[in-house]
Amino acid sequence: MLDFYWTFPVIVSLIVVKLCHWIYRWKNPTCKGKLPPGTMGFPIIGETFEFMKPYDFHLVISPFLKKKISRYGSKMFSTSLFGAKVIISIDPEVNMEMAKANSQLGATESLRRLFGENSDFLQRKDIHKYVRNLTSRFVGPENLKNRLIQDIDCLTRNYFEIEKGAMSTSFDVKEAATQMVVDLIVKKVIGGMESEAVKELGLCWTAFRTNWFNFSYNFPGTTVYRFVMARKRAAKLLKGLIQKKKESKQGLGDFLDILFDEMEKDGAVLDIDRAVNLIFTFFILSQETTPGIVAATVKLVADNPDVMEELKREHEAVVQNRVDKEAGITWEEYKSMTFTHMVIKESLRFTSAQPTVHRIPTEDVQIGGYTVPAGWLFFGIPLVHFDEKKYDDPLKFNPWRWKGQDLHGILSKDYMPFGAGSTLCVGSEFAKCIIAIFLHHLSRFRWSLDPKTRVLRRYMLMFPTGCEVEITKEPSD
Numbered sequence: 001m002l003d004f005y006w007t008f009p010v011i012v013s014l015i016v017v018k019l020c021h022w023i024y025r026w027k028n029p030t031c032k033g034k035l036p037p038g039t040m041g042f043p044i045i046g047e048t049f050e051f052m053k054p055y056d057f058h059l060v061i062s063p064f065l066k067k068k069i070s071r072y073g074s075k076m077f078s079t080s081l082f083g084a085k086v087i088i089s090i091d092p093e094v095n096m097e098m099a100k101a102n103s104q105l106g107a108t109e110s111l112r113r114l115f116g117e118n119s120d121f122l123q124r125k126d127i128h129k130y131v132r133n134l135t136s137r138f139v140g141p142e143n144l145k146n147r148l149i150q151d152i153d154c155l156t157r158n159y160f161e162i163e164k165g166a167m168s169t170s171f172d173v174k175e176a177a178t179q180m181v182v183d184l185i186v187k188k189v190i191g192g193m194e195s196e197a198v199k200e201l202g203l204c205w206t207a208f209r210t211n212w213f214n215f216s217y218n219f220p221g222t223t224v225y226r227f228v229m230a231r232k233r234a235a236k237l238l239k240g241l242i243q244k245k246k247e248s249k250q251g252l253g254d255f256l257d258i259l260f261d262e263m264e265k266d267g268a269v270l271d272i273d274r275a276v277n278l279i280f281t282f283f284i285l286s287q288e289t290t291p292g293i294v295a296a297t298v299k300l301v302a303d304n305p306d307v308m309e310e311l312k313r314e315h316e317a318v319v320q321n322r323v324d325k326e327a328g329i330t331w332e333e334y335k336s337m338t339f340t341h342m343v344i345k346e347s348l349r350f351t352s353a354q355p356t357v358h359r360i361p362t363e364d365v366q367i368g369g370y371t372v373p374a375g376w377l378f379f380g381i382p383l384v385h386f387d388e389k390k391y392d393d394p395l396k397f398n399p400w401r402w403k404g405q406d407l408h409g410i411l412s413k414d415y416m417p418f419g420a421g422s423t424l425c426v427g428s429e430f431a432k433c434i435i436a437i438f439l440h441h442l443s444r445f446r447w448s449l450d451p452k453t454r455v456l457r458r459y460m461l462m463f464p465t466g467c468e469v470e471i472t473k474e475p476s477d
């Protein structure tokens with residue numbers, strides 16, 4: 001009995017000491033060099049809630065960043081987000097150097113679960129490079145020009161069909177763009193599928209529609225648990241479909257053709273599980289980025305009638321110059337849409353206020369006068385997009401600022417919407433093509449955006465009241 005009275009308080013004291021030590025270590029992380037200034041917030045939660053708090057589209061700099069910049073007067077600071085130790089940088093030189101010097105895409109634990117627990121894409125350099133090449137063959141300019149552009153055009157047109165006898169129609173831009181991207185990828189990646197399978201896969205994807213960035217705890221009730229379950233369901237379904245198609249050799253999509261060719265090569269690194277992982281990654285990366293940018297671009301255009309007018313002029317001229325007025329958009333037409341490309345370039349500048357460079361260095365990196373320790377997550381935010389030394393009146397959405405400049409370049413020290421280095425977005429041209437074609441069809445109508453539409457910035461762009469567009473036939477149509 002006496003023993004218990006002695007051992008119990010000793011055990012409790014030891015636990016308390018251990019806990020205090022752990023909290024102290026959490027709040028005061030050390031490294032061999034010099035960490036950027038910062039605070040780690042509460043244990044585990046860190047400063048996630050503050051970082052993820054939505055804020056108005058036109059504020060541009062999040063209140064979290066603003067507070068940090070003014071407190072530390074530094075372009076780099078340390079924090080803790082999603083249970084990980086993080087260094088945030090708004091220094092364009094540091095961001096570019098980190099992107100170039102470190103090849104591995106850094107992802108939070110929750111995202112890694114989303115991509116698959118042992119995703120080779122994130123973990124193995126050789127597979128990453130190989131997958132990049134395959135993906136570029138599918139969404140790169142060559143395939144876009146020869147095949148995808150017609151599919152994007154056909155799918156987009158469907159949304160602009162006005163029923164016979166009606167004068168107008170309306171739809172939610174982000175929802176429509178999401179559905180378009182899903183349809184396009186399902187069609188092009190997996191080929192024709194039975195409608196039941198499409199429906200079920202669609203249900204799995206909807207589980208990913210929000211909150212990518214999250215804590216990594218995987219138990220029932222958490223978002224990550226929902227992700228992982230939906231991912232497993234979708235992977236099983238995809239695997240079954242691919243196997244069936246491989247046996248029947250019928251109705252393969254462009255991308256599956258490429259994948260099967262690769263699988264049949266001697267010493268192929270690609271097997272069916274990796275192929276499924278790859279298709280999945282593809283879906284995820286294209287789905288949350290592009291529709292949000294399409295919708296935000298429409299909002300920016302709606303708020304700027306001079307831009308709307310100029311777009312209308314450009315796209316009416318494109319149609320006027322077509323021999324067959326009902327024909328689809330050609331690659332040459334797409335390339336000739338100078339003002340549209342200025343709008344897209346400006347929209348990508350204006351919408352990118354979140355990290356676009358994500359890295360986890362495997363060794364300590366000395367950069368910008370500080371150390372980014374190995375294993376820490378590095379987030380590079382292109383705040384330079386709003387630097388008045390680089391951009392005149394940077395808070396103004398002004399496509400004309402790009403007049404006479406390289407409209408197709410997607411990367412410079414001062415412009416990084418698609419990241420940089422060896423993980424530069426492979427889907428950039430594909431995404432731009434989707435936005436351009438959407439603007440083309442929209443600009444041919446009289447249209448208005450629901451005035452209630454609000455855009456919030458978080459990690460992804462949010463549209464809490466939707467973004468319903470109403471399009472009306474011109475009286476002469």
Ligand code: HEM
Nearest residue numbers: 285286289290293356357358417418419423425426427431
């Ligand atoms: C406007 C839309 C898009 C934006 C703003 C965007 C942005 C980005 C950014 C910033 C990165 C780099 C991340 C980093 O280095 O830390 C990236 C990578 C990537 N993106 Fe996109 N993206 C878009 C559309 C797409 C689409 C449509 C696809 C697929 C078809 C895609 C596929 C990828 C892939 C596969 C990577 C990883 C590349 C690698 O690790 O090598 N993206 N994207």
